[in-house]
Amino acid sequence: MSAHPTEKLSEFIDDELAAPERARIESHLSSCSQCARVVDDLRAVVSAAGAVEDSPPASDLWPAIARRLAPRHQGPRVVAIDSRRGPRRLSFSIPQLVAASLAVALLSAGAVWMAIRDGGGTTGPSTVAVPAGSEEPMTGVTVASGSAPQVFVEYESAVADLERLLDEISDDIDPDARRAIDRNLAIIDQAIQQTREALEADPNDDYLNTHLASTMQRKIDVLQEATRLVRTST
Amino acid sequence: MNQQMKTIMRTLSLALAASATLGGAVRGQTFQTDRTVDAQPGMRLQVENHFGRVTVRAWDRPAVRVQASHPSDVRVEVDVSGSLVQVEASHGGKSVEYVLTVPADMPLEIDVVQGEVDVSGTRAGMQIQSVNGAITVHGGDGSIDLGSVQGSITLEGARGEVHAESVNGRIQLRGIDSGRVTAETVNGAVSYEGSIRSDGWYRFSTHNGGIDLTIPANAGATFTASTFNGTLVTGFPVTLREAKEGKEFSFTLGSGGARIELETFNGTMSIRRPGQP
Numbered sequence: 001m002s003a004h005p006t007e008k009l010s011e012f013i014d015d016e017l018a019a020p021e022r023a024r025i026e027s028h029l030s031s032c033s034q035c036a037r038v039v040d041d042l043r044a045v046v047s048a049a050g051a052v053e054d055s056p057p058a059s060d061l062w063p064a065i066a067r068r069l070a071p072r073h074q075g076p077r078v079v080a081i082d083s084r085r086g087p088r089r090l091s092f093s094i095p096q097l098v099a100a101s102l103a104v105a106l107l108s109a110g111a112v113w114m115a116i117r118d119g120g121g122t123t124g125p126s127t128v129a130v131p132a133g134s135e136e137p138m139t140g141v142t143v144a145s146g147s148a149p150q151v152f153v154e155y156e157s158a159v160a161d162l163e164r165l166l167d168e169i170s171d172d173i174d175p176d177a178r179r180a181i182d183r184n185l186a187i188i189d190q191a192i193q194q195t196r197e198a199l200e201a202d203p204n205d206d207y208l209n210t211h212l213a214s215t216m217q218r219k220i221d222v223l224q225e226a227t228r229l230v231r232t233s234t
Numbered sequence: 235m236n237q238q239m240k241t242i243m244r245t246l247s248l249a250l251a252a253s254a255t256l257g258g259a260v261r262g263q264t265f266q267t268d269r270t271v272d273a274q275p276g277m278r279l280q281v282e283n284h285f286g287r288v289t290v291r292a293w294d295r296p297a298v299r300v301q302a303s304h305p306s307d308v309r310v311e312v313d314v315s316g317s318l319v320q321v322e323a324s325h326g327g328k329s330v331e332y333v334l335t336v337p338a339d340m341p342l343e344i345d346v347v348q349g350e351v352d353v354s355g356t357r358a359g360m361q362i363q364s365v366n367g368a369i370t371v372h373g374g375d376g377s378i379d380l381g382s383v384q385g386s387i388t389l390e391g392a393r394g395e396v397h398a399e400s401v402n403g404r405i406q407l408r409g410i411d412s413g414r415v416t417a418e419t420v421n422g423a424v425s426y427e428g429s430i431r432s433d434g435w436y437r438f439s440t441h442n443g444g445i446d447l448t449i450p451a452n453a454g455a456t457f458t459a460s461t462f463n464g465t466l467v468t469g470f471p472v473t474l475r476e477a478k479e480g481k482e483f484s485f486t487l488g489s490g491g492a493r494i495e496l497e498t499f500n501g502t503m504s505i506r507r508p509g510q511p
Binding site for chain 1: 253280284285290327345346347348363364365366368383401402417420421439441460461462477482483499
C-alpha cells in the first residue's frame with residue numbers, strides 16, 4: 001500500500017474493516033509514522049471525548065459540527081466520525097465537541113502535509129507535533145478533559161505549519177494574491193478572537209462554541225486551499 | 235544648435251522612439267491561442283490558471299473552444315484524455331485570460347489564484363475556486379461548489395446542490411431551485427432568493443454581516459437562528475421560541491418540513507416574502 005489510507009483510518013480504529021484490509025492498514029502503519037500519529041490522535045480524540053462522565057450532556061451538536069467538517073472535493077477527505085456515535089452513545093460536552101472537531105481538522109491538515117510533502121519529495125508532517133516553546137493553549141474555552149487543550153495547541157501548530165508551507169512557495173504566488181491571503185487570514189483571526197472573547201463570558205454557549213470551531217476550521221481550509229491552488233497552477 | 239548637435243539630437247530622438255516602440259511591443263505583446271477540441275457527452279472540463287480572468291460560455295456544439303490571450307513565452311495546453319479536457323498554461327505565473335466555450339451540459343472544474351471567474355449558460359455541475367477574485371455564475375445544474383477567499387460570489391438561476399463559501403466577500407444566491415444550500419462567509423452579507431423544498435436543508439452563516447432570505451410565501455420550514463450581537467427580523471407572522479433570549483431563536487413556517495439554519499455573529503437576519511421590502 002503506497003498511498004496513505006487516510007480515508008480508512010476512522011474505520012480502522014473503530015474495528016470496522018474486513019480482516020484483509022485491516023491487515024493492510026496495520027502493515028502500512030508499521031512503516032508510516034505519519035499515519036501512525038494520525039491514528040494515535042484520532043484515538044485520543046475519541047478517548048478524550050468519551051472519558052469525562054461528569055460533564056453535563058450536551059445538546060446534539062455533533063451533526064452540525066460534522067456537517068461543517070464535510071469533506072471537500074479538492075482536499076483530503078476529512079475522517080468522518082459520525083459512525084462512531086451510534087452504538088456507543090457518548091455524551092460529549094460542548095467544548096469537547098469543539099476540541100473533537102478541531103482534532104478532525106488537524107487530521108485534514110496533516111493529510112495535506114503528507115500529500116504535499118510526499119509529492120514534493122520531502123518527508124514528515126509536523127502538523128500534530130507540539131513544538132517546544134509553543135504558545136500557551138487558547139483561553140476562553142473551558143475544556144473538561146485534561147487532554148483537550150492539547151488540541152488547541154496542536155491547532156496552532158498545524159496553522160503555523162501550513163503558514164510555513166505557504167511561505168515556502170511564496171515566490172510562486174502573485175503578490176496581490178498573497179496579500180489577499182494574508183488579509184483574509186487576519187479577518188479570520190479577528191473573528192476567532194471576537195468569538196473567544198464572547199465565550200469568556202458564556203463558555204457553554206452552543207452557538208459560540210460551534211462558531212469558534214467552524215471559524216478555526218475555516219482558517220485551516222483557507223491555508224490548505226490556497227496552497228493547493230498555488231501548487232496546481234504553477 | 236549647430237549641425238553636430240542637430241545630428242546628435244536626431245539620433246537620440248530616433249533611438250528613444252525606437253526604444254519606446256520596442257518596449258511597447260514587448261510589454262504589450264499578446265499572443266492568441268484559439269483551439270477547438272471535440273468533447274463527448276460525459277466529459278468534464280478542468281482549468282487551472284494562476285493569474286487572469288476565466289470566462290466560460292455555453293453553446294450547443296459537442297466541442298470545447300479555448301481562446302486565450304497571453305504573453306508570447308506562454309504556451310496554452312489543451313489536453314484531452316479519457317473523460318477530461320484539461321486546459322492550463324505552461325507559465326503559471328504569467329497572465330492568461332481565457333474565454334472558453336463549452337457544451338452546456340459539461341461539468342466544470344476551475345481553479346484560479348488571482349482572477350475573476352465568470353460562467354454563464356451552462357446546465358451542469360461545477361467546482362470553482364479562486365483565491366483572489368469574484369465568482370459569478372449564471373446557470374448551473376447539479377453539484378455546484380463555489381469558493382473564493384477574497385471575493386464575492388454570485389450565483390443566479392441554478393438548480394441542484396449548492397455550496398458557496400468565501401472569507402471576505404458577500405454571497406448572493408438568486409433564483410435558486412435547490413433542496414440543499416449552504417452559504418458561508420466570514421466578512422460579508424449572505425442573501426438567498428429561491429425555493430424551499432419540504433425535505434430541504436439550508437444553511438446560511440457569516441461572522442460579520444447580515445443574512446437576507448427571500449422565500450416563497452407558502453414555504454414550510456423549521457428555522458433556527460443564532461447570533462451573538464445581531465437581530466432577527468421576519469416578514470412572516472411567526473411565534474418565536476427563544477432558546478436563549480435575544481440570541482437563539484426557532485420558529486416554524488407552514489408544515490415545517492424544510493430545515494433552515496441562520497447564523498451571524500454580528501448582523502441582522504431578515505426573512506421576507508417575494509416583493510416584501
